Amino acid sequence: MLAQVAGRIFWMSRYLERSESIARIVNAYSQLIMDLPRGTELEWNTILKIFGLEEAFESRELYLTEYAVIQFLIARINNSSSLKYSVKKAQENARISRTVLTEEVWESINELQIYVNESADRSVPRKNRYLFLDEVVGRCQMVNGLMITNQCRDHIYRFSKIGHLIERIDLNLRTIDTLSHVTQARNHQDNAFETLIWAGMLRSLSTLGMYRRAVGPMVDASSAINFVVSEESLPRSIIFCLRSIRSAISDLKNSNRLVRLVDAAIKSVTKFNANQIRSKTSQQSIAKLYNFTQKFTEVATKTLFLPK
Numbered sequence: 001m002l003a004q005v006a007g008r009i010f011w012m013s014r015y016l017e018r019s020e021s022i023a024r025i026v027n028a029y030s031q032l033i034m035d036l037p038r039g040t041e042l043e044w045n046t047i048l049k050i051f052g053l054e055e056a057f058e059s060r061e062l063y064l065t066e067y068a069v070i071q072f073l074i075a076r077i078n079n080s081s082s083l084k085y086s087v088k089k090a091q092e093n094a095r096i097s098r099t100v101l102t103e104e105v106w107e108s109i110n111e112l113q114i115y116v117n118e119s120a121d122r123s124v125p126r127k128n129r130y131l132f133l134d135e136v137v138g139r140c141q142m143v144n145g146l147m148i149t150n151q152c153r154d155h156i157y158r159f160s161k162i163g164h165l166i167e168r169i170d171l172n173l174r175t176i177d178t179l180s181h182v183t184q185a186r187n188h189q190d191n192a193f194e195t196l197i198w199a200g201m202l203r204s205l206s207t208l209g210m211y212r213r214a215v216g217p218m219v220d221a222s223s224a225i226n227f228v229v230s231e232e233s234l235p236r237s238i239i240f241c242l243r244s245i246r247s248a249i250s251d252l253k254n255s256n257r258l259v260r261l262v263d264a265a266i267k268s269v270t271k272f273n274a275n276q277i278r279s280k281t282s283q284q285s286i287a288k289l290y291n292f293t294q295k296f297t298e299v300a301t302k303t304l305f306l307p308k
Contacts, residue, residue: 007305013163
């Protein structure tokens, strides 16, 4: 398979996963803001921190209001981490590579891009926002379902899967890290506040129901974080994503460096314990996982996606 095609499929899937994650997190955060009691409100810059966009937002000299932040996250085409931009890039990569995709996958991605183009700007206000974000999540999941049910289990499928999983790990880490800092920075412990925060995180990952089934009805920080990081049976957990990536790359040519990176990341996860999240070992595990997603992409680009 041509290296450039592999790279485009990888990035198509990363951008699709990013689009879905933005929609999920913005939706969950918007609802969380309304659920929090007066006096315990979160700032709107918290959601910017999750996506690493605080400096980019400030550089545009925008006011830190709900409308400005949501518009920046879902409708700003000149924000390279916005929903609108991510869908556009997913469609561009799919269009160039559509000969290796099923017709249904290409059409669904193209229709997603048309829908977001037409609806994003008018979906910033709350009255339209939730329906729009739910629709984006549903359309992204439909593309994933079409890939799973219709695509041959060849290199196209492998690179698509790897792209989704790498992006999922990255967003999971960002969400956990940001919310951990937010809750730890408070002057006093508020169990009700923390329950809402971490239940919101689980809801944004569509894992709240599975958490309650596996752990119990009450949500606490350590249990929620450990569930998202270390639960072997949860498709959205970091350890599940890492093991799936390991399986997908195991028989690719020139994948030895990637395999070593994944094995090291798996080792870091096994040492992580949210009950001791401030410990040196847990902090090192988080730092290594952050480095993993960036390093994996760099090595994959050099060894698999650049033409020889």
